[in-house]
Amino acid sequence: MNHDSYDDAFIAGWLGRVRTIAVVGASPNPARPSHGVARFLALHGYTVFAINPGQAGRNIAGLPTYARLADVPEPIDMVDVFRAPEYLAAVVAESLALAPRPKLIWSQLGVRDDAAAATAEAQGIAVIQDRCPAIEIPRLRLPRLG
Template identity: 60%
Template structure:
């Protein structure tokens, strides 16, 4: 996949087929982009599971926070990554240890690591990087 640009159908298919999202790097701070995007996704009807080891056991926007992807006890359709780009390889490794695998890993704005993307894609997981689902959703789905 060319990660410099994505066909609209590729992004729309991910957004339409996704029901459960693990939001890695979720913040309880209403000023943080992850908080605002999580609220947007919840309002659009997605089930969003916040992932943040420092907030595990608490709630963000009424959703219980888990420490790691492995702590989620249901299949994940998409992992939305609000971490620095250099953290993407470890998120991909965590994701590839899940059973079943997520359908997609979505790196937020400025989150891009081509080697991590290639590893996920080789395992059959779709990858989007340097995009925000809260920007793409109104453009492609709403």
Template identity: 65%
Template sequence: MDHDIYEDAFLRDVLTTVKTIAVVGASANRDRPSNRVIGYLVDKGYTVFAVNPGYSGRIINKAMTYASLADIPEPIDMVDVFRAPEHLFGVIEEALDLTPQPKYIWSQLGVRDDKAALFAEEQGLVVVQDRCPAIEMPRLGL
């Protein structure tokens, strides 16, 4: 897939298909983008799980926090990654170990690793890179 341009119909399909989202790299700091996106997604009706090993068992902006993807007690449709690009491959590997596996990996603004994305796609995951659902949803009228 070309990760430079995403068709609006593709993004709309991803964002309307997904019901459960794990936000990896969640911050308890309300000034951080991950914190604001968690609250936005919860307010839009998604079931959101925050992932932050140092904050496990507590709430981050209306979402329960878990130490890892494997600790989340229900299937995840999409993993939204707020980690530096060099960590994307590891997050993908962790997602691939889940049963069932999520369908989507979404990496936030500034988070892009084309080799990791290709690996994920070869394993059957759909990847969106360097985008924010909290920006795309209003732009798409969702």
């Protein structure tokens, strides 16, 4: 897939299909974008899990926090990545090890690794890179879930 641009219907379709989201790299600091986006997604009706090894067992933005994706107690539809691009391949590998696998890996603004995306896509996981769902949801005027 070409990750230079995405059709609005593609983004809206995925945001309408997913229900559970794991935010990898969620920060306990309310000033950090990962904190605000996790909170936004939860307020928008998604079931959100924060992933941060140093904060496991605590809450981030009022959300349960786990050390790894494999620790989340229910299937994850979307993995939202707030890690530097060089870590995206490791997040893809961790996602591929899950059963069931996530349907979508979403990497945040400034996070792009086309080789990691190709690996996920070859295994049937869709990828959206270098975008923010907290920007796309209002831009596309998507309704709240539930």
